[in-house]
Amino acid sequence: MTDTTNRPSITLAMLAYNQSAVIDAAIASALAQTGEPIEILLSDDASPDDTFDRMQAQAAAYRGPHQVIARCNPVNLGLGGHVNAVMQAARGELVLLMAGDDLCLPERAQRVREAWEASGRKVDLIASHVIDMSLEGEDLGVLRVDDLAQWRGVDDWARRRPHVIGAAHAVTRRLFERFGPMATDCLLEDQVNTLRAVCAGGACTVDAPLLRYRRGGVSSRQVDADGAALRSRLKRLAERHLALHRQWQRDATQAGCLDTVLAATDRVAQREAFLAALLADPKRTPSLALLWDRRFRVRTGWRLAKWLRVTFADLAVRVDAFKARRRG
Numbered sequence: 001m002t003d004t005t006n007r008p009s010i011t012l013a014m015l016a017y018n019q020s021a022v023i024d025a026a027i028a029s030a031l032a033q034t035g036e037p038i039e040i041l042l043s044d045d046a047s048p049d050d051t052f053d054r055m056q057a058q059a060a061a062y063r064g065p066h067q068v069i070a071r072c073n074p075v076n077l078g079l080g081g082h083v084n085a086v087m088q089a090a091r092g093e094l095v096l097l098m099a100g101d102d103l104c105l106p107e108r109a110q111r112v113r114e115a116w117e118a119s120g121r122k123v124d125l126i127a128s129h130v131i132d133m134s135l136e137g138e139d140l141g142v143l144r145v146d147d148l149a150q151w152r153g154v155d156d157w158a159r160r161r162p163h164v165i166g167a168a169h170a171v172t173r174r175l176f177e178r179f180g181p182m183a184t185d186c187l188l189e190d191q192v193n194t195l196r197a198v199c200a201g202g203a204c205t206v207d208a209p210l211l212r213y214r215r216g217g218v219s220s221r222q223v224d225a226d227g228a229a230l231r232s233r234l235k236r237l238a239e240r241h242l243a244l245h246r247q248w249q250r251d252a253t254q255a256g257c258l259d260t261v262l263a264a265t266d267r268v269a270q271r272e273a274f275l276a277a278l279l280a281d282p283k284r285t286p287s288l289a290l291l292w293d294r295r296f297r298v299r300t301g302w303r304l305a306k307w308l309r310v311t312f313a314d315l316a317v318r319v320d321a322f323k324a325r326r327r328g
Helices: 020-031 051-061 078-089 108-118 154-159 173-179 189-199 227-255 258-278 288-292 300-311 313-327
Strands: 010-016 039-044 067-072 094-099 125-133 139-143 170-172 203-214
Touching (some): 010 078, 010 108, 020 094, 039 078, 051 067, 078 094, 078 189, 094 108, 125 189, 139 203, 154 189, 170 173, 173 227, 227 313, 258 288, 288 300, 300 313
Antiparallel strands (some): 125 170
16 A cells, blocks of 8 residues: 655656766755755666765755655666656655756745646646756856647647757656656657657646756767767667657557657658668668668658768768867
8 A cells, every 4th residue: 555644745856877976966956945845856876886875875964844765776777767767766746857967946846836736736747947057067048948838739749849858847647657657768758758748638837947957968969089989879869769759659559649649750750760770780881772772761862861971970070070160
């Protein structure tokens, strides 16, 4: 039987991996939340450094109003598996997500709670803007996201996918329970949760920055050192996007809107499938036969451009570097 004694309505869940250098500041920002008491769940994905030790120490030393729990996955699950584990462990009805290298503003939980209550607790996802922060902690301005209240159903989503930043998302437990865990190879949880919410209770955006979002984290773009690095990166991206499309299709099937989602996303999914085929063996030159392979509904000119980029990856890296120098 589930224990509902003193169960908080809000959980602030921090997902961390190998972030010892910045985790103390991130935890301090979570513990400084104002307003009603909440559950603060500090979750580590089996880091090889002392991230979890620091979480445990701060949880043990805390004497404030919030309920603080430190947990660690027994093995590294990756982002998709870690999100699933956190959603299963969180006791709150609404779960605010944050990374172990970001910083919550003190009013984040309270502002998100107010937005949820204003909707009658109907919406399943609440977003906010973020403050762009350098790796060193310098604020660089505000990154704004779309007003998700304008996406009233899957038809709106099909016409245009909203711009979101998942680092500042809050999602309901009922949304997770309705659609179930994400596939563990799906790393774009913000895109998954956005479609799920649009198909369920809807979403909204707090028109304020509520999180300082650090550049240089695991999702940041790295400069390709050579052609092999470029091919490896492109292969990872194609696989990541294909996993997202598979998850979208599973969720849309459950929500009864598969045809709408397929019609809106098939063109991009076909391109990602073609790229994955190009890069199936990143050490070998892709076959010319792929330029005419009818498995992929992709225009010939686009195929040729990508085939050339992958085949002559070392040259592509030098061209990219030249363009970057000119922009800089």
